[in-house]
Amino acid sequence: MDLADLTFVGITHHHSDHNADLGTLLHLAWCDSLRTPVEVRGPRPLDEMMEAFFRFSDADVSTRIADEGRPPFRGLVRHAEVHQAGVVFEDDLVRISAARVEHPPMDAFAYRIDTADRSFVISGDTAPSEALIDLARGADVLVHEAIHLPSIEASVARSNGTRLREHLIDSHTSVDDLGRIATAAGVGTLVVSHLVPADAALPDEDWIGPARRTFSGEVLLAHDFRVI
Ligand SMILES: [Zn+2]
Incomplete structure (x- = not known):
């Protein structure tokens, strides 16, 4: 699929064969041409993991926002835990x-x-x-x-x-x-x-x-x- 069309990601659980590329997928979509929000759902600690990924990717993200005029990455990722x-x-x-x-x-x-x-x-x-x-x-x-x-x-x-x-x-x-x-x-x-x-x-x-x-x-x- 075209990554710019990504709208929803559902994580079933946090074994690595089910979540390993979550941050990378979202980051790659943003680096491509994502302009619309992506909803992300999954069990805890999804919120903590996403915040950790925002910190992990910040050096790249902040540079690209400044140099390439991209929208804020964090603003396009709407994550919420499923309880x-x-x-x-x-x-x-x-x-x-x-x-x-x-x-x-x-x-x-x-x-x-x-x-x-x-x-x-x-x-x-x-x-x-x-x-x-x-x-x-x-x-x-x-x-x-x-x-x-x-x-x-x-x-x-x-x-x-x-x-x-x-x-x-x-x-x-x-x-x-x-x-x-x-x-x-x-x-x-x-x-x-x-x-x-x-x-x-x-x-x-x-x-x-x-x-x-x-x-x-x-x-x-x-x-x-x-x-x-
Ligand atoms: Zn499993």
Whole structure:
């Protein structure tokens, strides 16, 4: 997308694979040709992190404002923390709602994006979640994270063993549960995404096949730049 068109960023939780480029994305958009505000939502400590990024980037930002006549960066970034379920942003085109999901010990949210003609839900990282099913009820597309439990043992062996295994099981959703979740929510399409472990090198069928046994809608495997 054209970075000047950026209007909303939703952070699901603050593991680095979900937020690492937040400041850089906004800064890059501002350095490009951003002239309209961007709304940023996410769990705490989002406000503290954004203020820290404004300090981090100030040497560059203040120089560019003086030398290139750019508008104030801070004035174009409207950040607010999400503390509970509900609508987090709404304009003439979209309504974005959040639900608290299960990704201990993180504060974590899923988002639903409703437009005039389609609705999308992004689970973020979560164990099976009734709140997510409620949020996703009747949506056209559910993008849901997935873990392939037989494949995590190599990662577990390289780390602190039992603790990592417990974390992965408690905070992610097995591929065997995805079909039940999509059926319970009544969505049209399930997109299996955020594959754990990322280096499993499994055939596509191992990620999407189990869901097809308990969900009659369309099941797709996410990959970078896929358009749905
Ligand atoms: Zn996570």
